[in-house]
């Protein structure tokens with residue numbers, strides 16, 4: 475019998491538990507999480523707050539799920555790992571022994587480090603508890619601000635707008651989400667939000683928050699001295715690996731918990747998977763951190779197999795993202811410009827002024843693409859990138875499609891409608907896959 479302990483109760487943790495139970499059904503598994511909830515969908519949070527689904531629809535698991543895996547779920551916070559003694563320290567004061575440990579602790583929202591940041595009314599948008607608090611405050615909020623322009627910030631702004639709370643963004647960069655969007659796409663998204671009365675204040679940093687007598691946020695002051703009166707703030711300036719409990723453990727970490735392609739940390743009995751893992755693939759200089767639901771699941775699976783003494787490794791998948799910015803579809807596939815590479819890019823805008831494509835290439839070979847609009851699909855981008863299409867061939871085929879779409883505005887309206895009609899969240903956010911319940915359970 476092996477005593478398996480898992481820190482976390484989300485997608486990586488549950489994939490690992492499932493795999494451990496498949497391969498070693500007699501051994502007990504203990505999962506410890508600082509969230510009181512059973513396993514739920516983070517990706518569905520916005521749909522819950524927007525009232526597109528019930529709270530209960532977010533849950534992927536019930537008590538029976540843990541019982542089936544011979545697993546016990548403990549609600550506590552891990553504060554330390556004593557790797558030598560094979561023991562966890564918990565906030566409750568208890569200790570928890572383990573033979574094999576998986577760290578699947580995910581990430582926490584980054585902090586700004588400014589005055590009054592802990593005031594009431596300032597929230598992250600990462601957990602179900604955050605979503606509950608935001609939802610409760612939207613009932614009385616008069617004006618909200620989202621700090622940071624990325625996927626989560628855009629979701630938060632859309633939620634607040636849908637709940638009729640006048641909202642604006644404060645964004646450090648000079649256009650929306652430059653990590654994935656081209657400047658053209660960023661400006662289109664900005665226009666689309668503005669069309670819905672959600673304005674973006676670009677190239678601004680938060681200097682401090684002001685609070686009222688009750689300790690509730692009352693204003694955001696930016697670095698130019700401008701003051702925005704708000705009573706609800708969503709902070710979405712990125713996330714970092716939740717691994718503060720590893721201090722002094724000797725387990726190596728950098729931007730995340732360092733693992734090899736088999737999810738092994740520097741300690742033979744400790745593994746890490748999901749958003750908290752920083753992977754060093756053999757023969758690659760650069761380490762990889764993937765903060766996505768669909769990558770956390772196979773990482774957990776690999777970790778589970780390795781913990782039972784099996785042999786397998788995680789295969790890096792080509793990164794892809796799909797999202798909606800208000801009623802605009804956005805998707806990306808492959809490598810998009812990042813500080814460590816010097817790819818070139820080519821932008822194409824459809825004559826209808828609605829669709830824009832960014833092609834990223836190394837010499838003539840296409841390595842990545844991002845698309846905003848309705849003329850192309852995620853599968854189109856995947857095809858172009860996975861077949862290493864040449865830049866000129868990609869431009870020619872896209873121009874043909876864009877040409878056909880010159881005055882076709884109908885698809886966008888249909889997308890908006892589809893969303894409004896749905897009361898169930900698209901649990902698997904990347905529509906072409908099977909439902910994620912099937913994948914994860």
Ligand SMILES: Cc1cc2nc3c(=O)[nH]c(=O)nc-3n(C[C@H](O)[C@H](O)[C@H](O)COP(=O)(O)OP(=O)(O)OC[C@H]3O[C@@H](n4cnc5c(N)ncnc54)[C@H](O)[C@@H]3O)c2cc1C
Pocket residue numbers: 481482483484485486487506507508509516517518519520550551552553578579580581599600601626629716719747748749750765766767768770903
């Ligand atoms: C609003 C939102 C929308 C998203 N939408 C998408 C999307 O559309 N598509 C997509 O691919 N990804 C999306 N993501 C990202 C996706 O949710 C994450 O990639 C995924 O949840 C990572 O899973 P994980 O198992 O690594 O960790 P997490 O889901 O972060 O879970 C970490 C677990 O560890 C526990 N934990 C952490 N620290 C401790 C501690 N000290 N003690 C005890 N327990 C601890 C937590 O309670 C939690 O159970 C979204 C994220 C958010 C916040």
